[in-house]
Amino acid sequence: EAAEARFIANNPLSKKQHELAVGALPGGNTRTLLHTSPFPLTMNQGKGAHVWDEDGHKYLDLVGELTAGLYGHSNSIIRETMLSTFDNVGLSLGSTTVQEHKHASLLCSRFKLKRVRMANTGTEANMHALAGARHYTSRRKIIVFSGGYHGAVFSFPNGKAAPNTVDKDDFVVVPRYNDIGLAVDTIRSTPDLAAVLVEPMQGAGGCIPGSKEFLHAIQDAAHEVGALFILDEVMTSRLAPHGLGFELGLKPDLVTMGKYLGGGLAFGAFGGREEVMAVYDPRVEGSLAHSGTFNNNTLVTSVGYEALKRVFTEEACVELNERGDRLRERLKQVTKGTKMMFSGRGSLIGVHFVDEAVEVFTCGEDIQGKERRDLMDLFWFEMLEAGYWTTRRGFVALILETEEKELEGFVEAVGNFAERHRDIM
Numbered sequence: 001e002a003a004e005a006r007f008i009a010n011n012p013l014s015k016k017q018h019e020l021a022v023g024a025l026p027g028g029n030t031r032t033l034l035h036t037s038p039f040p041l042t043m044n045q046g047k048g049a050h051v052w053d054e055d056g057h058k059y060l061d062l063v064g065e066l067t068a069g070l071y072g073h074s075n076s077i078i079r080e081t082m083l084s085t086f087d088n089v090g091l092s093l094g095s096t097t098v099q100e101h102k103h104a105s106l107l108c109s110r111f112k113l114k115r116v117r118m119a120n121t122g123t124e125a126n127m128h129a130l131a132g133a134r135h136y137t138s139r140r141k142i143i144v145f146s147g148g149y150h151g152a153v154f155s156f157p158n159g160k161a162a163p164n165t166v167d168k169d170d171f172v173v174v175p176r177y178n179d180i181g182l183a184v185d186t187i188r189s190t191p192d193l194a195a196v197l198v199e200p201m202q203g204a205g206g207c208i209p210g211s212k213e214f215l216h217a218i219q220d221a222a223h224e225v226g227a228l229f230i231l232d233e234v235m236t237s238r239l240a241p242h243g244l245g246f247e248l249g250l251k252p253d254l255v256t257m258g259k260y261l262g263g264g265l266a267f268g269a270f271g272g273r274e275e276v277m278a279v280y281d282p283r284v285e286g287s288l289a290h291s292g293t294f295n296n297n298t299l300v301t302s303v304g305y306e307a308l309k310r311v312f313t314e315e316a317c318v319e320l321n322e323r324g325d326r327l328r329e330r331l332k333q334v335t336k337g338t339k340m341m342f343s344g345r346g347s348l349i350g351v352h353f354v355d356e357a358v359e360v361f362t363c364g365e366d367i368q369g370k371e372r373r374d375l376m377d378l379f380w381f382e383m384l385e386a387g388y389w390t391t392r393r394g395f396v397a398l399i400l401e402t403e404e405k406e407l408e409g410f411v412e413a414v415g416n417f418a419e420r421h422r423d424i425m
């Protein structure tokens with residue numbers, strides 16, 4: 001309570017902004033995830049690796065816009081591309097464009113896809129991929145995993161489809177991600193199965209990497225029953241130069257992507273095998289229509305292309321993820337023997353507070369009922385006071401512009417936090 005009282009006292013302008021926003025937005029909010037109690041902080045500027053709130057506090061940005069903010073706030077290539085596209089090309093031409101082809105070609109070569117199509121969000125990319133899988137197989141059911149998140153209307157917490165999930169009855173949710181036996185049995189026993197949709201590392205579900213054995217087993221089982229294997233790489237494509245699936249030796253029929261691949265602007269894409277993507281070929285009678293006014297807008301495709309080609313190069317990708325691995329190890333070191341746990345891979349880190357030592361942590365169910373929300377809240381309030389912008393639920397996504405010494409400062413702040421609260425940790 002003391003930390004919350006300090007938060008309220010320190011942020012009068014964010015509080016005021018929240019009170020104004022509730023007049024137009026339910027709960028003052030248009031992205032449920034960003035609501036925090038007693039009110040969210042409103043940021044009003046980002047520069048480099050930092051953000052500033054309404055009350056003038058400066059923070060190191062460790063939210064990284066939940067992975068979409070990879071390029072930081074001030075990349076000069078992104079800025080120049082935006083301005084020159086506006087000046088020399090124009091925004092929407094109502095036609096196919098050279099820019100969409102360049103971006104698509106780069107996505108294909110980088111992520112080892114034969115064909116790709118674009119959308120505006122990761123949610124849409126998954127929606128289209130599922131439609132494509134259904135069309136291709138002439139089947140209906142989709143297998144997903146508990147804790148899986150595939151976008152606003154494809155959320156599967158606690159082994160169930162969230163109430164707003166579209167076609168709720170068409171999803172079979174496998175409890176316990178990473179449980180090979182359970183997953184393979186479900187795949188083999190589900191009639192009318194069009195696809196298995198899975199994240200190679202559950203992101204929103206707590207930054208839980210899928211084991212290589214698990215992912216290969218479900219890929220093989222899907223193929224055995226004639227279903228497609230769809231890998232949701234919306235968050236994870238940044239974890240290895242050609243995406244996490246490629247790194248793990250997977251051969252998905254379709255891959256969905258988004259987030260940073262629009263260079264910081266709204267973006268989604270899905271692609272994969274030539275025969276499967278051919279269902280979208282408009283030259284073919286009976287093909288599947290896939291539309292979207294902004295799918296090929298010149299701004300996103302230009303910026304996405306330049307950013308991936310010139311900024312997040314394969315070398316930059318390796319370097320960033322190594323930095324993330326080092327950070328995770330340092331965080332583990334300074335919190336040894338406490339209730340804090342760190343999960344994830346490379347540049348994406350999950351922060352957890354669990355009541356008792358958890359031996360195996362391979363799915364959300366392993367820590368269910370043992371999580372300490374109160375400590376997580378305290379951590380969030382105190383990290384803000386120390387100048388670190390993290391998500392309330394404990395998710396850290398590194399951005400390219402962050403310097404090593406700033407991350408070392410974060411490690412120190414986390415170590416101090418653990419020390420200060422030794423009695424309850």
Ligand code: PLP
Nearest residue numbers: 121122123149150151203234235
């Ligand atoms: N898939 C995964 C794995 C995600 O993490 C997300 C977003 O967090 C999405 C899909 C949805 O992407 P978007 O928010 O762009 O719709």
